[in-house]
Amino acid sequence: MAPSRKLHVFMVALLTLAVLLAACGGESGGSRNSSTGSSGGGKTNQSGTTGQGKGDDEKVTIRMWTFLDPNGTSAREVALKQIIDNFHAANPNITVNVEPQVWDTLGTKFLAANQTKSAPDIIWITMDDFGTALMHGALTDFESLFLKDWTAEEIADVDDAYWSFGAKDGKHYQFTLSRNYIGILYREDLLAEKGIEVPFKTWDDLIAAAKQLTETDSSTGVQRYGFGQAFSTESPDPQVFPPALIYAQGDMFTEDGKANWSTDAGVEALKLQLDMVRVHGVTPETAVSSTVEDAYNEFKAGRYAMMIGAGVRIPGLQSDASFDGKTVQMTFFPSADGKSYSPSVINGWAVGIWSGSQHKEAAGKFVEFLVNPQSDELWLTVGGQAPVRKSTVEKYADFLNQPDKRYLQVMAEGFAKYGYAQPWEFPVSGWRSDLNKAAQDVLIGGLDERTALQSAEKAFNVRSGKK
Amino acid sequence: MKESRLGAVLVAPSILFLIVILIVPLIYTVYNSFFDLRFLQMGDFLGFKNYAAVFRNREIWHSLGLTIIVTFAGLAISIVVGMLMAVWIHSCQGLTAYFLQIIVLIPWVISMVVGALLWKWLFNTMGPINYLLNAWGYGNVDILANPRLAPCALIFVMAWRTVGFAMVLILAGLKSVPKDLEEAAEVDGANRWNVFWRVRLPLLKTPVMIASVILLLSNFNNVDVPMVLTGGGPGNATNVITMELYRQGFVYYDFGIASALSFITLLINVVLIVLYMKVVKYDV
Numbered sequence: 001m002a003p004s005r006k007l008h009v010f011m012v013a014l015l016t017l018a019v020l021l022a023a024c025g026g027e028s029g030g031s032r033n034s035s036t037g038s039s040g041g042g043k044t045n046q047s048g049t050t051g052q053g054k055g056d057d058e059k060v061t062i063r064m065w066t067f068l069d070p071n072g073t074s075a076r077e078v079a080l081k082q083i084i085d086n087f088h089a090a091n092p093n094i095t096v097n098v099e100p101q102v103w104d105t106l107g108t109k110f111l112a113a114n115q116t117k118s119a120p121d122i123i124w125i126t127m128d129d130f131g132t133a134l135m136h137g138a139l140t141d142f143e144s145l146f147l148k149d150w151t152a153e154e155i156a157d158v159d160d161a162y163w164s165f166g167a168k169d170g171k172h173y174q175f176t177l178s179r180n181y182i183g184i185l186y187r188e189d190l191l192a193e194k195g196i197e198v199p200f201k202t203w204d205d206l207i208a209a210a211k212q213l214t215e216t217d218s219s220t221g222v223q224r225y226g227f228g229q230a231f232s233t234e235s236p237d238p239q240v241f242p243p244a245l246i247y248a249q250g251d252m253f254t255e256d257g258k259a260n261w262s263t264d265a266g267v268e269a270l271k272l273q274l275d276m277v278r279v280h281g282v283t284p285e286t287a288v289s290s291t292v293e294d295a296y297n298e299f300k301a302g303r304y305a306m307m308i309g310a311g312v313r314i315p316g317l318q319s320d321a322s323f324d325g326k327t328v329q330m331t332f333f334p335s336a337d338g339k340s341y342s343p344s345v346i347n348g349w350a351v352g353i354w355s356g357s358q359h360k361e362a363a364g365k366f367v368e369f370l371v372n373p374q375s376d377e378l379w380l381t382v383g384g385q386a387p388v389r390k391s392t393v394e395k396y397a398d399f400l401n402q403p404d405k406r407y408l409q410v411m412a413e414g415f416a417k418y419g420y421a422q423p424w425e426f427p428v429s430g431w432r433s434d435l436n437k438a439a440q441d442v443l444i445g446g447l448d449e450r451t452a453l454q455s456a457e458k459a460f461n462v463r464s465g466k467k
Numbered sequence: 468m469k470e471s472r473l474g475a476v477l478v479a480p481s482i483l484f485l486i487v488i489l490i491v492p493l494i495y496t497v498y499n500s501f502f503d504l505r506f507l508q509m510g511d512f513l514g515f516k517n518y519a520a521v522f523r524n525r526e527i528w529h530s531l532g533l534t535i536i537v538t539f540a541g542l543a544i545s546i547v548v549g550m551l552m553a554v555w556i557h558s559c560q561g562l563t564a565y566f567l568q569i570i571v572l573i574p575w576v577i578s579m580v581v582g583a584l585l586w587k588w589l590f591n592t593m594g595p596i597n598y599l600l601n602a603w604g605y606g607n608v609d610i611l612a613n614p615r616l617a618p619c620a621l622i623f624v625m626a627w628r629t630v631g632f633a634m635v636l637i638l639a640g641l642k643s644v645p646k647d648l649e650e651a652a653e654v655d656g657a658n659r660w661n662v663f664w665r666v667r668l669p670l671l672k673t674p675v676m677i678a679s680v681i682l683l684l685s686n687f688n689n690v691d692v693p694m695v696l697t698g699g700g701p702g703n704a705t706n707v708i709t710m711e712l713y714r715q716g717f718v719y720y721d722f723g724i725a726s727a728l729s730f731i732t733l734l735i736n737v738v739l740i741v742l743y744m745k746v747v748k749y750d751v
Contacts, residue, residue, distance in 0.1 A: 014482060014483060014486065111507045111720070115508075132506050136508060233718075234698035285609055286592055286611070286612045287612075288700060288701040288702075289612045289617070289697055289700040301593065303593065429718070429720055430718050430719050433714075440700055440702040444614050444700075445702050445703075
């Protein structure tokens, strides 16, 4: 055989070997991570955990994916570190190994890892993606672990809209941490200068206030806008459209999971949102390409007097603002008729236990620990987060009344009375991007509101399999 | 015979590594492209339906056209400016030459994300560019929110990032041009432009080609810069094909469509390279 032909044969053999190795590698890794928890005698498996026994004395390492880094310096991260340290002290045989992830990749990565049987024991997943994870059987119910031992009083202490989210056939699959309420963030000092009072009753009141606040800052020379929004399709947050639409028609989706945006109410809601740019001039044109991160940075830099933002971001805004951070507060979305406030999308991070975990008991212990009274207090006092337990709210009433903590009361009231929990029974991923795309289609593409919303509806419905 | 066998054995680990990280994922991607793979759940076999959906999607055609424009415009700017920088640095000596090379190379060696963020802040209406415009009596120009200016900004940042690489390769080529050829041309009465155009440039064909091919692929497949700089907006003004691919997979979770689009993008890359080489009559 000529040398070149031998080389070709060798290369083909090598390629075939590589393909076979790669194909077989996924299956053998999967069997090591069987959700039946078959005995394996202490081998390290793909989930990175060691040991397979359930005895209290056996050392167990559990993996957790979250966007928080216990070594980080933000308030939430400091709180998480303390909670983990407390857990380790109370459970010396269990080690929690946190693997921080980029927040908007957590859902995709978890679904992929679930397929390849390499998911972490504990996952933080957005409420957008929670329903998908649940439908694919990727999560374990808490009743089979620790919840069966809870008393009725303990359950009542956590029972709210978040607790019911994703509950199926009487079983619960998540606790919602880092509970979030999207509202209007504002600078108390600037509103006080103009004699503007909050909360706003109607959208017209909000627009009038925003117009007053749109001016050049005399001390810094910065052109300030009254109302910051962000219409980028990257990492989007809900803007004015969802609360305005939900107030008018009750829901953003039909019962069978289709987007329901191009209604008359939807057209009015989008018009309201975009007129703030093109008619009233209280939102700059840069909003069309701004991400929410851009909006937060510009708010901190003094560019906005008010903006649409998340309550969980307020501690960071307060600490990093170029002005007195204590003046950052939160209020509700107004409504068209002023009779109530418009419901805002409530969100948070659903903390669940992977159904394929080989350490469900240990993972359950830690998840339970994350929401016990001591940890809940840490989330509130150190992390600046809305508490999970009603008892924590009662115990820390004075804390919540502090001037720079009043936003937490707004959030708590919002969760209870003016919140909209998006559906989990059908996939809703990407709806925020779709709505921001509609905004861009109108502002840049010159489409009318109804056509833009119909296009967004179609994109959502096709993608969700609801043609 | 023994030597060729030894060579094959020594090279085998690297080849195996490349096969595992390049070829195997490619084969798996093509495999996935024939299935309904929404939310990473293996669904029904669809045949070529994903490919048909890709070809029927107007947004994707728009992205493709935009990507080709951005790729070649950025490439042309990089090569021309890189050439000019290389000629200038070649004429300098000592520390000046080293210093200039370092300055020009900085955009290439820093992270793409950092570079794109830097320009995002520079282009911001509160950034230094608009500050200077205001100081000169002009109003603010919202570059990244303007559907005509945003693609120009994207091309500029892509070119800025790759000028250093083009400069380095062309400079290396310049240094290898025999001095006696240039001197002979000068003796024959050629001026500096003629020396460059008729002596240096033909001999720079190889480094220019290599730089072009690498930068063409780099620009075409770049996702970091458009994602950080504009996010594909405003509207779809900078929605290049890689942004669309990312969106299909990681925002909409439709990995079947994303896989089909990935493979089509790969084929386009290959076609572009082959066409480019044929146009400039370059033999491998």
